[in-house]
Amino acid sequence: MHYDVILIGGGHNGLVCAAYLARAGRKVLVLERRHVLGGAAVTEEIYPGFKYSVCSYVVSLLRPEIIRELELPKHGLEILPLDGTFTPMPNGDFLWRVNDHARTRREIARHSRLDAEAYEEYGKAMVDMGRFVKPILTMTPPDPTSLDPRGLASLLSMAQRFRALSAADKYNQIQLMTMSAIDFLDQWFETDVLKATMAASGIIGTFLGVRSPGTAYVLLHHYMGEIDGAFRSWGLSRGGTGAISLAIAAAAREAGVEIRTEAAVSRILVTSGTAAGVVLDNGDEIRGRIVVSSVDPNLTFLRMIGADQLPEEFVEDVRRYKFRGSSGKVNLALDALPDFTSLPGAGPHLRGAISISPAVDYMERAYDDAKYGRYSQQPYIDIVIPSLTDPSVAPPGKHVMSCFVQYAPYHLKDGSWDDHREAFGDTVINTIAGYAPNMKNIVLHRQVLTPLDLEREFGLTEGNIFQGELTLEQLFFLRPAPGWAQYRTPIRNLYMCGAATHPGGGIMGAPGRNAARCILSRG
Numbered sequence: 112m113h114y115d116v117i118l119i120g121g122g123h124n125g126l127v128c129a130a131y132l133a134r135a136g137r138k139v140l141v142l143e144r145r146h147v148l149g150g151a152a153v154t155e156e157i158y159p160g161f162k163y164s165v166c167s168y169v170v171s172l173l174r175p176e177i178i179r180e181l182e183l184p185k186h187g188l189e190i191l192p193l194d195g196t197f198t199p200m201p202n203g204d205f206l207w208r209v210n211d212h213a214r215t216r217r218e219i220a221r222h223s224r225l226d227a228e229a230y231e232e233y234g235k236a237m238v239d240m241g242r243f244v245k246p247i248l249t250m251t252p253p254d255p256t257s258l259d260p261r262g263l264a265s266l267l268s269m270a271q272r273f274r275a276l277s278a279a280d281k282y283n284q285i286q287l288m289t290m291s292a293i294d295f296l297d298q299w300f301e302t303d304v305l306k307a308t309m310a311a312s313g314i315i316g317t318f319l320g321v322r323s324p325g326t327a328y329v330l331l332h333h334y335m336g337e338i339d340g341a342f343r344s345w346g347l348s349r350g351g352t353g354a355i356s357l358a359i360a361a362a363a364r365e366a367g368v369e370i371r372t373e374a375a376v377s378r379i380l381v382t383s384g385t386a387a388g389v390v391l392d393n394g395d396e397i398r399g400r401i402v403v404s405s406v407d408p409n410l411t412f413l414r415m416i417g418a419d420q421l422p423e424e425f426v427e428d429v430r431r432y433k434f435r436g437s438s439g440k441v442n443l444a445l446d447a448l449p450d451f452t453s454l455p456g457a458g459p460h461l462r463g464a465i466s467i468s469p470a471v472d473y474m475e476r477a478y479d480d481a482k483y484g485r486y487s488q489q490p491y492i493d494i495v496i497p498s499l500t501d502p503s504v505a506p507p508g509k510h511v512m513s514c515f516v517q518y519a520p521y522h523l524k525d526g527s528w529d530d531h532r533e534a535f536g537d538t539v540i541n542t543i544a545g546y547a548p549n550m551k552n553i554v555l556h557r558q559v560l561t562p563l564d565l566e567r568e569f570g571l572t573e574g575n576i577f578q579g580e581l582t583l584e585q586l587f588f589l590r591p592a593p594g595w596a597q598y599r600t601p602i603r604n605l606y607m608c609g610a611a612t613h614p615g616g617g618i619m620g621a622p623g624r625n626a627a628r629c630i631l632s633r634g
């Protein structure tokens with residue numbers, strides 16, 4: 112069998128790319144290494160009756176045009192709203208921001224009247240920033256060193272849109288690109304717990320602290336979804352994040368895509384500088400006119416092709432590309448709900464995100480541990496309990512709790528993650544128990560994922576959750592390498608379409624859709 116396109120990896124971006132290519136008439140084969148589709152957007156029943164969103168757990172960035180064009184609701188996609196963020200504090204107080212604007216204002220005013228005023232202005236400014244950045248998500252990044260007229264035209268249009276911003280928005284935009292999350296937030300707010308919790312989205316997936324320059328941009332990256340549909344936009348997918356991937360897979364199959372699981376690619380066949388197909392782990396050879404990789408540049412170029420077949424300068428850039436995984440995940444099956452000392456009972460505060468981010472110094476100290484090769488002794492934890500919103504993921508009366516944890520550096524100073532996995536899990540549960548003392552008695556089962564597990568199980572090099580850090584030097588026309596941000600590669604007929612390409616990680620689908628457009632434009 113000869114395919115027009117062989118797509119490596121059945122994560123959500125690979126599936127999006129495949130669906131668009133098949134809808135344009137291409138004969139497409141998707142090859143996924145694992146037994147289940149979805150990559151980092153996957154649901155698995157690790158413990159009977161409890162369905163974990165094993166890696167990614169909330170959705171907001173998924174491009175609306177993909178939902179519409181691939182008719183994902185028809186294929187089973189349903190996004191349920193996630194209401195608010197609750198931050199318990201060690202002094203027995205809390206901060207609880209909800210989707211009801213007036214209530215959030217009152218709650219912030221309880222901590223600071225000035226901040227309640229500023230919160231509104233901040234929200235408006237971020238909407239403006241988001242409006243400026245959003246069209247960039249669906250662009251093929253131009254190469255500023257090339258005289259290609261299409262690239263020059265899109266650079267010009269960006270410059271024109273920047274000129275049209277108000278003076279305040281221009282300054283904000285530049286500050287967002289250069290400052291730390293805390294320095295940026297310091298300009299707006301005085302309440303420590305508010306700044307700590309808001310800054311958290313600036314460090315997710317990076318090996319940076321809330322005071323490190325560059326984190327303000329990541330804050331915007333995560334804010335983008337909130338801007339889209341105002342408050343409903345951070346949500347849970349019914350059935351877990353794997354249900355998103357399965358809906359995309361159903362749309363892809365409907366368009367004629369063939370999908371094989373337990374089909375790991377070991378090598379990309381290259382003949383005279385042109386991709387010609389792939390070789391699977393079991394030795395099977397499959398030929399195709401075009402090969403598209405949705406796995407990261409380390410796996411694609413250094414493992415599946417080999418440095419000797421690539422330009423030296425490009426290989427250097429791939430080796431320089433930073434992964435530096437910094438996150439872990441602890442998934443829990445619970446017998447009952449956690450009871451927080453600062454706001455007891457099974458109230459609506461448990462239905463949104465629960466953020467263990469009580470102070471700016473707490474967040475920075477968590478990073479200090481990681482800088483010197485230890486996992487945080489008191490980590491930042493982003494918790495959701497999806498079973499409260501979507502009862503289909505746990506047996507009646509029981510719950511699933513997802514804990515995203517930073518920092519868990521891939522490189523430990525002492526020993527290996529295989530030695531530290533359980534102690535890391537204990538640290539996470541003990542930290543939560545500091546705020547909800549019943550925690551230790553309600554855990555029926557726990558799954559602890561270290562960065563090493565993310566690498567081994569999901570093919571994420573060094574366990575980076577975004578297939579490479581979302582830092583400014585690795586974004587837009589620099590992702591994954593200078594000169595190669597247009598989904599092309601130095602190998603003819605080999606393209607990339609995963610989170611390691613523009614606009615980066617998150618359940619967004621934009622890299623997959625953008626890549627399909629580029630491939631189709633080349634015939």
Ligand SMILES: Cc1cc2nc3c(=O)[nH]c(=O)nc-3n(C[C@H](O)[C@H](O)[C@H](O)COP(=O)(O)OP(=O)(O)OC[C@H]3O[C@@H](n4cnc5c(N)ncnc54)[C@H](O)[C@@H]3O)c2cc1C
Nearest residue numbers: 120122123124144150151167168169376570610616617618
């Ligand atoms: C712990 C964690 C938490 C996260 N939380 C969130 C969140 O809450 N919200 C959010 O929006 N984003 C989150 N993310 C990020 C988001 O999930 C990813 O950026 C996104 O899913 C990447 O999709 P992708 O299709 O580009 O790549 P991947 O999901 O990495 O897919 C690549 C696929 O390729 C397969 N593969 C690897 N090697 C081979 C091979 N040799 N042959 C064939 N197939 C292969 C893999 O098994 C995988 O299925 C999180 C990620 C992690 C890891």
